[in-house]
Amino acid sequence: MPKKPVRKPASDPPEPRETLFGDITPQDELSLGRPGETFEDIRADIGDCVRCPLHEGRHTIVHTEGKPTARLMFVGEAPGADEDASGRPFVGRAGQLLNKIIEAIGLKREDVLIGNVNRCRPPGNRTPTTEEAHTCKPFLLREINIARPDVIVVLGNTAMKNLLDTKEGITRLRGQFQDYRGIKVMPTFHPAYLLRDPSKKREVWDDMKKVRDYLNSTKA
Ligand code: URA
Numbered sequence: 386m387p388k389k390p391v392r393k394p395a396s397d398p399p400e401p402r403e404t405l406f407g408d409i410t411p412q413d414e415l416s417l418g419r420p421g422e423t424f425e426d427i428r429a430d431i432g433d434c435v436r437c438p439l440h441e442g443r444h445t446i447v448h449t450e451g452k453p454t455a456r457l458m459f460v461g462e463a464p465g466a467d468e469d470a471s472g473r474p475f476v477g478r479a480g481q482l483l484n485k486i487i488e489a490i491g492l493k494r495e496d497v498l499i500g501n502v503n504r505c506r507p508p509g510n511r512t513p514t515t516e517e518a519h520t521c522k523p524f525l526l527r528e529i530n531i532a533r534p535d536v537i538v539v540l541g542n543t544a545m546k547n548l549l550d551t552k553e554g555i556t557r558l559r560g561q562f563q564d565y566r567g568i569k570v571m572p573t574f575h576p577a578y579l580l581r582d583p584s585k586k587r588e589v590w591d592d593m594k595k596v597r598d599y600l601n602s603t604k605a
Contacts, residue, residue, distance in 0.1 A: 390408035406527030424453055427527050431504070437520040439463075439513065447473035449528050450455035456600055456603050457492065459483065460525065461575065462543040463503035474499045475576075477551040482576040483540075486589065490597035498532055500525055502547045518547050529568070535603060536596050537568055541575030560592045562599070571596050 418427070428448055434440055447464040450473055457476070467477030475483045484494050503513040503521045513521075529537065539545040542555040547564050548570060555572055563570040573592040574585050 388540045389497035417530050418521040420525035422527065422531065424449070424528060424531065427524055427531075431524055434505070437505075437517045439503060439507055439517055439521075441506035443509045445471045447472055447474050447501060447506075448504060449498060450474055451494075452496065453498070453528075453532050455496060455498040455532065456535040457496070457596065458498040458500065458529070458532060458537045459487075459540060460537055460544045461499075461501045461509075461540045461546060463501050464506045465510055465577075466506065469506035474555055476479040479576040482579060486576065486593060488602075489590070490593050498528075498534060500528060502544055512543055518543070522547055529565070534568065535600060537565065537570045538593075538596060539570055539572045541578060544575075548579065552603055559588060560595070562595070569599060 425515070431448075434446060447468045451458075459481075461475060464474065465477050465479070468474055474480070482497070487494055487497060502518050502525060504524070505521075507513050507517070537548065539548050545551070545555055545558065548565055549558075549572075550556070551563075555561065555574065558572045559574060561572075563572060573589050573593055579586050581591060
């Protein structure tokens with residue numbers, strides 16, 4: 386009787402080369418962008434964006450505005466009607482109040498960077514959904530990674546939650562420096578909220594004095 390061939394135990398498949406199971410870039414790392422990229426590269430990537438439903442109702446994409454070398458950046462939620470019409474962030478009533486806040490700490494609008502988590506106006510100025518914010522936010526994070534300002538002021542709950550990935554509310558965290566990748570982040574109330582409740586201006590002024598003092602203490 387012919388001998389049954391002895392079956393060699395199957396050898397293990399070769400290990401994947403270089404890294405086990407390959408590299409899945411974390412969402413956060415995607416937000417770092419490409420080395421050497423510019424604000425113009427990011428705008429080109431955004432293009433005539435249709436990545437989320439907000440494109441359906443928008444008139445203009447509202448990009449971040451200001452000096453990429455600014456030491457101070459403001460981040461809001463999303464454009465309103467005036468911004469959607471003009472293509473510039475914070476140009477309506479809330480924007481006029483923001484200009485005064487900037488001037489109150491001895492700066493001019495042209496000295497700072499101003500952007501939003503979402504670049505298209507949500508219908509009826511509703512809060513952007515988590516999905517919409519997550520779709521648009523990486524472009525802002527890439528800009529922050531280029532500019533690396535000394536301080537980012539997050540205006541209101543939505544901007545704060547999106548930048549800091551926190552479940553805390555603005556009332557609890559405002560006025561206390563937080564951290565985003567080594568950058569100081571000051572949460573404060575949104576100027577639109579101050580228009581509805583001017584008694585809250587005092588707290589924003591207190592928060593902005595901390596920002597001013599930090600910037601002055603770290604001046605080159
Ligand atoms: N509110 C925002 O959050 N952003 C703007 O650009 C205008 C109003």
